[in-house]
Amino acid sequence: MWRNYLKIALRNLAKDKLFSAINLFGLSIGLAACLTIFVYVRQEANYDRFHSKSERIYRVSRSFIDPEGLSETVELGAVAPPFAPLLKAEISGIEQTIRFLEYDNVAMQREDLVFLESDLFFTEENLFNIFDIKVKEGNPKTALREPFSVMLSEEMAKKYFPQGNYQNQEILLFSNKIPFRITGVYESLPANSHMHPRFLFSFSSLNDERMYGKERLQTNWFNNAFYTYLLLNPNVEPETISSRFDAFLDKHLAAFADSPKPKFKPHEETQLHLQALNDIHLDSHTASELEENGSRSRVWMFALIALFILGIAGANYMNLSTAKAATRAREIGVRKVSGANRGLIIRQFLGESVFLAAIATFIGLVLTNLGGLKLLSLMSGKNYTLNGIWHWQDLLLLLGFPVLIGVLAGLYPAFFLSAFRPVEVLKGNRMAKLANTGGAKVANLLRKSLVVGQFAMSAGLIIATLVVFKQLRFIQNKELGYDRDYVVTLPMFTRLEEKFPAMREEFLRQPGVINAGRSSQIPTERLLNSYGQARVGSSKEPVGKGLQFVTMDFDFVSTLGIPLLAGRTFTREHPSDSTQAYLLNETAAINLGWKNPKEAVGQQITYNNRPGEVIGVMKDFHFESLHENILPLIFFPDFGGGYSSISVKLDGDNLPQSLAGLESAWKKVAPDLPFSYNFLDANYNRLYAAELSQGRLFTVFALLAILVACLGLFGLAAFTTQQRVKEIGIRKVLGASVSGITALLAKDFIKLVLIAIVVASPVAWYLMKQWLEDFAYRIEIQWWMFVLAGVLAVGIAFLTISFQSIKAALANPVKSLKSE
Numbered sequence: 001m002w003r004n005y006l007k008i009a010l011r012n013l014a015k016d017k018l019f020s021a022i023n024l025f026g027l028s029i030g031l032a033a034c035l036t037i038f039v040y041v042r043q044e045a046n047y048d049r050f051h052s053k054s055e056r057i058y059r060v061s062r063s064f065i066d067p068e069g070l071s072e073t074v075e076l077g078a079v080a081p082p083f084a085p086l087l088k089a090e091i092s093g094i095e096q097t098i099r100f101l102e103y104d105n106v107a108m109q110r111e112d113l114v115f116l117e118s119d120l121f122f123t124e125e126n127l128f129n130i131f132d133i134k135v136k137e138g139n140p141k142t143a144l145r146e147p148f149s150v151m152l153s154e155e156m157a158k159k160y161f162p163q164g165n166y167q168n169q170e171i172l173l174f175s176n177k178i179p180f181r182i183t184g185v186y187e188s189l190p191a192n193s194h195m196h197p198r199f200l201f202s203f204s205s206l207n208d209e210r211m212y213g214k215e216r217l218q219t220n221w222f223n224n225a226f227y228t229y230l231l232l233n234p235n236v237e238p239e240t241i242s243s244r245f246d247a248f249l250d251k252h253l254a255a256f257a258d259s260p261k262p263k264f265k266p267h268e269e270t271q272l273h274l275q276a277l278n279d280i281h282l283d284s285h286t287a288s289e290l291e292e293n294g295s296r297s298r299v300w301m302f303a304l305i306a307l308f309i310l311g312i313a314g315a316n317y318m319n320l321s322t323a324k325a326a327t328r329a330r331e332i333g334v335r336k337v338s339g340a341n342r343g344l345i346i347r348q349f350l351g352e353s354v355f356l357a358a359i360a361t362f363i364g365l366v367l368t369n370l371g372g373l374k375l376l377s378l379m380s381g382k383n384y385t386l387n388g389i390w391h392w393q394d395l396l397l398l399l400g401f402p403v404l405i406g407v408l409a410g411l412y413p414a415f416f417l418s419a420f421r422p423v424e425v426l427k428g429n430r431m432a433k434l435a436n437t438g439g440a441k442v443a444n445l446l447r448k449s450l451v452v453g454q455f456a457m458s459a460g461l462i463i464a465t466l467v468v469f470k471q472l473r474f475i476q477n478k479e480l481g482y483d484r485d486y487v488v489t490l491p492m493f494t495r496l497e498e499k500f501p502a503m504r505e506e507f508l509r510q511p512g513v514i515n516a517g518r519s520s521q522i523p524t525e526r527l528l529n530s531y532g533q534a535r536v537g538s539s540k541e542p543v544g545k546g547l548q549f550v551t552m553d554f555d556f557v558s559t560l561g562i563p564l565l566a567g568r569t570f571t572r573e574h575p576s577d578s579t580q581a582y583l584l585n586e587t588a589a590i591n592l593g594w595k596n597p598k599e600a601v602g603q604q605i606t607y608n609n610r611p612g613e614v615i616g617v618m619k620d621f622h623f624e625s626l627h628e629n630i631l632p633l634i635f636f637p638d639f640g641g642g643y644s645s646i647s648v649k650l651d652g653d654n655l656p657q658s659l660a661g662l663e664s665a666w667k668k669v670a671p672d673l674p675f676s677y678n679f680l681d682a683n684y685n686r687l688y689a690a691e692l693s694q695g696r697l698f699t700v701f702a703l704l705a706i707l708v709a710c711l712g713l714f715g716l717a718a719f720t721t722q723q724r725v726k727e728i729g730i731r732k733v734l735g736a737s738v739s740g741i742t743a744l745l746a747k748d749f750i751k752l753v754l755i756a757i758v759v760a761s762p763v764a765w766y767l768m769k770q771w772l773e774d775f776a777y778r779i780e781i782q783w784w785m786f787v788l789a790g791v792l793a794v795g796i797a798f799l800t801i802s803f804q805s806i807k808a809a810l811a812n813p814v815k816s817l818k819s820e
Helices: 002-015 015-045 082-091 154-160 203-207 238-243 245-256 277-283 296-337 342-380 394-417 420-425 430-437 438-478 500-509 556-562 586-591 655-669 681-685 689-723 725-733 738-772 783-810 813-818
Strands: 057-064 074-076 094-103 107-110 113-117 119-124 135-137 149-153 170-173 178-186 199-202 226-232 270-276 487-491 513-520 531-537 544-552 566-567 581-585 605-609 611-617 633-636 647-650
Touching: 015 277, 015 296, 015 342, 057 082, 057 094, 057 277, 082 094, 082 226, 082 245, 094 154, 094 203, 094 487, 094 544, 113 154, 119 170, 119 203, 149 154, 154 178, 170 605, 199 203, 199 556, 226 238, 238 270, 245 270, 270 277, 277 296, 296 342, 296 438, 296 586, 342 689, 420 655, 438 738, 487 655, 487 681, 500 513, 500 655, 513 556, 513 655, 556 647, 581 586, 586 611, 586 633, 611 633, 647 655, 681 689, 689 738, 738 783
Parallel strands: 119 199, 149 178, 544 633, 581 611
Antiparallel strands: 057 074, 057 226, 057 270, 094 119, 094 226, 107 113, 107 170, 135 178, 149 199, 170 178, 487 647, 513 647, 531 544, 531 605, 566 611, 581 633, 605 611
């Protein structure tokens, strides 16, 4: 029986190759796009879940609140070092705690090899009891126990010891020449981890004064740079732990209050929070994340796109299946006359539909593996494979899809057509009889609804793509208030402090170098908790909201071309600028009460107990990304080692020659320090890498959605044309023109597309308005975007339909009228 059904299914596929190809190709493309997005969504949603205890691991974050409202609330993903041991000792329900201290841009040395490295982590010896990190070499129980021991990731082990002889070897922290003994090698953490340490140093090393100065981990409550994680006991709710945080803070921070009777309790000025490990990647956006996190809204958006594409593909399949089923009425009649009952016919049609959907699913898997994931990896910069989705739940969904879509598509022919009596479908004019039945009218309404749904989703994706690219164009062309073109940034090592004047002179001698300056941070970097309060004149009360500070030398402003609205910048001609001068941005001047920038110049202020004169006001510029509002900023020099970056302005005429000159100058002045550089505009582009990737993916998936929708529309147009071939012949004999016949056949479909655009526009407007809320500086959604999307959708639909319509209108009417 089933063998016979299979033969009939294959014969029907071969009999009408066009419809079969459209059905298979459309569903395969739609499923491939959906699977590709599913892999992306699965990886984003499963960050850090590879740790067996991930459900019990929480990170402690800390927020700083100004009860008087003078400063904005700042949340950090790290806390001070004493918190971890005291939390474990005083709050029941905490099984273990662990701390990490991260360092970036650190010179590491092995013999004559010196590299500038990032992602160096100091951590405690119980690391492997909490996190699942596979140790390839060494004993995980003792590897991080002794001071000055270090474990290397596999990547770093191969880099520093290509021959593999790293056991009992040493590696130096270059800044202070401290040797660390290598005690093991571990497997690099997978891509879906919120941190990727390349080196793991023993935490006990920090107790040595050479590492951490004279500060003590047990008493330093002000260095909020320690990422602290708690492993809760089984069945302990995080709310139970966090409910005791306020009392804990009041107990331990009371000694640091401004007076014996403080105005505010410690927990009113700083608070602790618990962040579930599994939620950090998508939900945590503190001012000190270990890596750039994802976005839950972005994941939901792509999941919605996947459903759109799958819905369009499924609608196509059901549309063409129900449309084509009516042509098999005579086959049903013959089968019934031959003795087939209704149940057998239902099973046959459902089986054929599921069989075709299964073939499309297999093709979709192949397309996903060969093309979809490669494209996704290329556009996102991450590696995506099918390996991570082979769980039983995924397999169940994958196997269930062809059954579901096949059953839905086969319901009409299976139940509606199988109900006809043989005499009604075997005698003449059977299509007219079928067309006038209630079931056929319902099927026709269903097809129209599916077409509207398909193009509503397609039009929505077109609108979304237009908005995304308009916002990205706005970001790329936005006037930032400084010149980021041809600016090279280099790390400023502490050991360079005394040598920098000589190095700057060497830089300026190189071809193409215009200027060079230093700063504690550079534009495109997140401003990290550098808050302070200012007092104007002799006032003892702080004015305005807290100001963020950035230190810069005499040449930084001119190097980046930041314009001044009033006054002057720091100069060597005024020695007092080094210790008693300030620059403000425009927002800071307004924040401190001056309506006009000129009013601020010459005013005396005290910032963090440092008195000085405001010598100039800079025009507002975007230090952080356009996701953030421009903050009030105050600038002053710091020649005590407070600079972390060097910025060098090039003319851009011959970049390779200029970069070679910079390297030559660097090696001449500091031959023992590694030379490493970045371009400021590249840093800026990295701020929006996720949005740029999102824009490219939007375009690809929107095009796929439109392609699949057009395939279905093409198939329906071909089917409708075949059904009206005699009508077209009669109209041509009576004098109808080609354009008239084309318009006649196209108008019904164009009406449906227009309805789809009306349906899609308000939904797309709402969703994209929500997306734009993530940007402090953004475009306005304009009416022409909807008009353009509508014109594109109608134009694409008309071109799709007109091919079949013109072909039918040009056909010889004699052939269509004499055929029965």
